[in-house]
Amino acid sequence: MALLNLKAILGVANQHQFAVGAFNAIDSNFIDAVFDAAxxxxxxxxxxxxxxxxxxxxxxxTSDYIRKKAEQAGVPTCLNLDHGLTLxxxxxxxxxxxxxxxxDGSSLTYxxxxxxxxxxxxxxQKYAISVEGELGAVGGDEGGALESMADTALYTNVDQAVDFVQQTGIDALAVAIGNTHGKYKGEPKLDFERLAQIHQAVSIPLVLHGGSGISAIDFRKTIERGICxxxxxxxxxxxxxxxxxxDVTNHAxxxxxxxxxxxxxxxxxxxKQTVAEQMQIFNSINKATYYG
Structure with missing residues (x-):
């Protein structure tokens, strides 16, 4: 199956109220595990x-391998550069x-x-490639400490989200509502009301970064409020x-x-087990058939 861009893969998720898991590839073990689960x-x-x-x-x-695995797996697949920082x-x-x-322009001025x-x-746009932008600052960073916390002062502003989407033409918006990269230090407290307001105000799919540590119940609440x-x-x-x-301590x-x-x-x-569990939580099980 040919790769889908983000707009196509999230459009279906938005319509049927589920979220597509975005899982990082760092070697063939991770890639194979994700595709086996999918x-x-x-x-x-x-x-x-x-x-x-x-x-x-x-x-x-890595990209060559992912594209070949996508063809073999036969499930709708998007290949996404995550947190691209440089042109x-x-x-x-x-x-x-x-x-x-x-x-990811979240470290820049507005x-x-x-x-x-x-x-x-x-x-x-010249290549029919979708773009996801980020507004607000998700706690922690992907190359930093394992544990982090969210800063309420850096949460996504609803009015700015509307303006940002209009001025940039992005296809999806990553929001900061109390989510963090890495393991959450303490108990995650997501701002569901803010998320609902952003969802009501903008017409494009929303994205949640920093999924580890969030409960299944809270994940489902975010999906109900526009996270795709x-x-x-x-x-x-x-x-x-x-x-x-x-296994290191397994003598046999x-x-x-x-x-x-x-x-x-x-x-x-x-x-694979971890990924499959998340797919269940994200309500994406058996949704491949929705893509025709």
Missing amino acids: GETQSPVIINVAEVHLPYIDIYA PTIKTAIDCGFSSIMF EQNIEQTREVVELC KINFFTGMSQSALQSIEK LSQKYNYYLMMMENVQKAI
């Missing part, structure tokens, strides 16, 4: 490749066949964020690490000739 649950899926991870992976080889990286992603670009996001939109894409990585990473920690397993390969197989199974 295939078994018949869920549409977004594969994220984050700019912050590019020092550790080859974007060209050279965005142009590289375009060259690699990405179908979506998430430009005016700069509008200007640079609009520039990315104008570039991507949920980024999820830390939970996958923690599942992988827990699997490795368990360590005596096997294929010890490492068996460890990686268990890592993949752990990630």
